[in-house]
C-alpha cells in the first residue's frame with residue numbers, strides 16, 4: 072500500500088473512533104436482547120458514574136434493542152421502568168433521577184414477559 076493510502080485509512084479509523092465515543096457518551100446504558108444456545112439474555116448493564124461531567128443531566132438515558140423475533144420486556148423496578156420492546160426495535164428510555172430508588176446502588180434489569188429470560192445488573196455510582 073502507498074504511504075498516502077495508509078495515512079488516509081488511519082485518519083478514517085481515528086474519526087470513526089471519535090464518532091463512536093461521542094455516541095457512547097449520549098447514553099448511560101445500552102441493552103440488547105439476544106439468544107445464545109437457546110437461552111434468551113438481556114446483555115448490557117455495567118456502571119453509570121453520576122459524578123462524570125460527560126453524562127446527561129437530570130435523567131438516565133438507556134438504549135434498549137430487541138434483536139429477537141418476539142416481543143420482550145425490559146424492566147427495572149427500582150427505576151420505575153417497564154417497557155415492551157418489539158422485534159427489531161430500538162427504544163430510548165429516559166429515567167428521571169427522581170425515579171431512582173436512592174437506597175440502592177445495584178439495579179436489576181430483567182424481562183417481565185418471560186421468567187426464563189436472563190437479565191443482569193446496573194451499578195450506579197453516586
Ligand SMILES: [Cu+2]
Pocket residue numbers: 111142143144182183184185188
Ligand atoms: Cu423476554
